[in-house]
Amino acid sequence: MNNFTLAIHGGSCWIAPAEITPEREKIFYAALDEALTTGFDLLVRGGTALDAAQTAVMYLEDNPLFNAGRGSAFNYNQFHEMDAAIMCGQRGRAGAVANVRNVRNPVALARMVLDKTNNVLLTGQGAEAFGREHNLRFEEDAYFYTEERFQELQRTKRQAPACNTGKGTVGAVALDMFGNMAAATSTGGFPNKNYGRIGDSPIIGSGTYANNRACAVSCTGDGEYFMQAVAAYDVYCLMEYKGLSLREACELVVLDKINNAGGKGGMIAVDTQGNAALVFNCDVMFRASKDARGECQMGILP
Amino acid sequence: MNNFTLAIHGGSCWIAPAEITPEREKIFYAALDEALTTGFDLLVRGGTALDAAQTAVMYLEDNPLFNAGRGSAFNYNQFHEMDAAIMCGQRGRAGAVANVRNVRNPVALARMVLDKTNNVLLTGQGAEAFGREHNLRFEEDAYFYTEERFQELQRTKRQAPACNTGKGTVGAVALDMFGNMAAATSTGGFPNKNYGRIGDSPIIGSGTYANNRACAVSCTGDGEYFMQAVAAYDVYCLMEYKGLSLREACELVVLDKINNAGGKGGMIAVDTQGNAALVFNCDVMFRASKDARGECQMGILP
Numbered sequence: 001m002n003n004f005t006l007a008i009h010g011g012s013c014w015i016a017p018a019e020i021t022p023e024r025e026k027i028f029y030a031a032l033d034e035a036l037t038t039g040f041d042l043l044v045r046g047g048t049a050l051d052a053a054q055t056a057v058m059y060l061e062d063n064p065l066f067n068a069g070r071g072s073a074f075n076y077n078q079f080h081e082m083d084a085a086i087m088c089g090q091r092g093r094a095g096a097v098a099n100v101r102n103v104r105n106p107v108a109l110a111r112m113v114l115d116k117t118n119n120v121l122l123t124g125q126g127a128e129a130f131g132r133e134h135n136l137r138f139e140e141d142a143y144f145y146t147e148e149r150f151q152e153l154q155r156t157k158r159q160a161p162a163c164n165t166g167k168g169t170v171g172a173v174a175l176d177m178f179g180n181m182a183a184a185t186s187t188g189g190f191p192n193k194n195y196g197r198i199g200d201s202p203i204i205g206s207g208t209y210a211n212n213r214a215c216a217v218s219c220t221g222d223g224e225y226f227m228q229a230v231a232a233y234d235v236y237c238l239m240e241y242k243g244l245s246l247r248e249a250c251e252l253v254v255l256d257k258i259n260n261a262g263g264k265g266g267m268i269a270v271d272t273q274g275n276a277a278l279v280f281n282c283d284v285m286f287r288a289s290k291d292a293r294g295e296c297q298m299g300i301l302p
Numbered sequence: 303m304n305n306f307t308l309a310i311h312g313g314s315c316w317i318a319p320a321e322i323t324p325e326r327e328k329i330f331y332a333a334l335d336e337a338l339t340t341g342f343d344l345l346v347r348g349g350t351a352l353d354a355a356q357t358a359v360m361y362l363e364d365n366p367l368f369n370a371g372r373g374s375a376f377n378y379n380q381f382h383e384m385d386a387a388i389m390c391g392q393r394g395r396a397g398a399v400a401n402v403r404n405v406r407n408p409v410a411l412a413r414m415v416l417d418k419t420n421n422v423l424l425t426g427q428g429a430e431a432f433g434r435e436h437n438l439r440f441e442e443d444a445y446f447y448t449e450e451r452f453q454e455l456q457r458t459k460r461q462a463p464a465c466n467t468g469k470g471t472v473g474a475v476a477l478d479m480f481g482n483m484a485a486a487t488s489t490g491g492f493p494n495k496n497y498g499r500i501g502d503s504p505i506i507g508s509g510t511y512a513n514n515r516a517c518a519v520s521c522t523g524d525g526e527y528f529m530q531a532v533a534a535y536d537v538y539c540l541m542e543y544k545g546l547s548l549r550e551a552c553e554l555v556v557l558d559k560i561n562n563a564g565g566k567g568g569m570i571a572v573d574t575q576g577n578a579a580l581v582f583n584c585d586v587m588f589r590a591s592k593d594a595r596g597e598c599q600m601g602i603l604p
Contacts, residue, residue, distance in 0.1 A: 124426055228396055
């Protein structure tokens with residue numbers, strides 16, 4: 001039997017280590033474990049990497065703990081604009097959406113773009129209209145309301161407008177037993193974001209990338225740094241063109257390149273052998289991975 | 303004196319060779335020549351690559367012959383949604399906008415994002431509001447109306463909805479006498495485009511990329527293929543990690559990878575020595591380049 005692997009993240013740098021009390025830590029670990037198990041069980045039963053990555057991300061979107069789907073940050077105008085992407089490493093096909101509102105699972109809409117169109121990135125009301133035509137599940141604004149995120153917006157508004165803090169994102173990468181890979185990422189953006197800003201999450205090559213030849217990657221952190229570094233595709237190129245291992249490539253991108261530019265964040269990635277790398281350069285990254293050989297990792301602090 | 307170079311394109315594949323009568327050919331060549339001269343003169347006078355690339359693209363945006371700015375294609379809803387990006391190879395900073403309306407020069411708005419924000423990609427009404435706050439020049443819908451584009455929309459509507467033809471784009475890449483590089487791309491999208499679709503032009507790493515270490519690249523063609531290939535950054539990685547020349551890297555990406563995937567289009571690029579590569583795999587690419595050593599190229603057909 002071939003190895004198969006799932007890795008997930010629930011974002012990086014968006015909460016101070018001191019705020020993670022023993023009680024909250026328990027709740028976070030339980031959520032990570034459930035997201036991981038939900039996706040990994042699919043792989044065990046012969047499911048595809050694409051379905052496993054999407055399923056794990058949908059769990060994290062549905063859980064209000066994380067800044068994606070239900071728990072999305074409030075933007076400047078006090079509503080939720082969400083982005084997501086998913087890429088199939090076998091076919092090299094990707095689907096993504098940006099600035100969508102009231103979509104319960106943005107990653108499911110990204111998957112529809114992948115499956116049902118020749119496009120890669122649809123945005124705003126156009127993307128929502130496409131989802132409605134295909135019976136995607138929508139929710140009222142109240143569904144996305146969480147008291148904690150609302151208080152976060154008020155705190156952020158008292159500081160600078162459109163400041164770039166709170167880097168919550170969720171993501172998953174998978175290798176299935178057929179040797180196919182996939183990556184998926186979803187985010188609610190940062191609190192008080194303005195001007196229709198789009199970050200790295202829905203950008204193929206920056207926040208999300210998968211290619212059966214080498215790896216699948218999902219990023220989290222200061223989106224602008226990951227966009228300018230073309231971070232996810234850089235990991236692929238360092239492996240494919242320079243012969244670096246998955247870990248070496250992820251560490252070079254996150255710990256050297258992005259770190260030296262002043263960016264904070266991290267990434268999760270898997271390679272063709274089912275190795276997982278969970279790399280970050282900040283205080284916190286919610287992360288977990290599991291493979292068919294029994295290798296298992298889970299953590300929040302470094 | 304160091305070499306310096308400007309290369310420009312006015313899109314690929316968006317017109318059949320048979321439609322380029324001798325009269326129209328003359329008009330196209332005059333426009334290419336003027337765009338090239340406008341940007342190149344800046345470089346001669348010690349201007350920056352960033353300013354030269356932006357100036358050349360603004361000329362092409364202002365010229366209704368090309369699908370960007372004034373000559374933008376009509377979308378499905380019969381208005382113009384435009385995208386643009388610009389990247390500075392010295393600082394690694396990029397600015398981009400997508401789905402903006404009534405902006406006379408989308409590349410100038412992208413430059414404002416680069417200069418005046420910490421963001422990379424702003425979209426839609428948010429991006430327009432940002433432009434208005436900074437006194438960007440806007441135009442009424444009538445400014446963007448061209449009879450030819452309107453007839454093109456009617457023809458496209460009679461075919462399939464949201465079909466993916468008409469790949470008009472404009473772009474410029476430059477190396478200045480200080481050794482700095484820049485890339486800029488602007489597009490009106492394809493006729494009858496729908497659902498808030500965004501192509502490769504405003505995506506850093508896909509349609510636009512610049513890095514003083516190796517090259518500056520601007521793409522044109524089937525956007526979705528260039529996005530999934532992360533085409534512009536792939537050229538950089540093939541040079542930086544694998545030691546390919548500029549021409550070898552561009553040809554591998556356009557003539558092998560994108561061509562084999564079924565995509566049509568091309569790219570213009572410059573390297574640190576001021577060499578220019580103008581590579582495409584289709585019937586038509588409007589293109590020109592000029593450097594300080596007197597090398598000059600201009601063409602439409604292969």
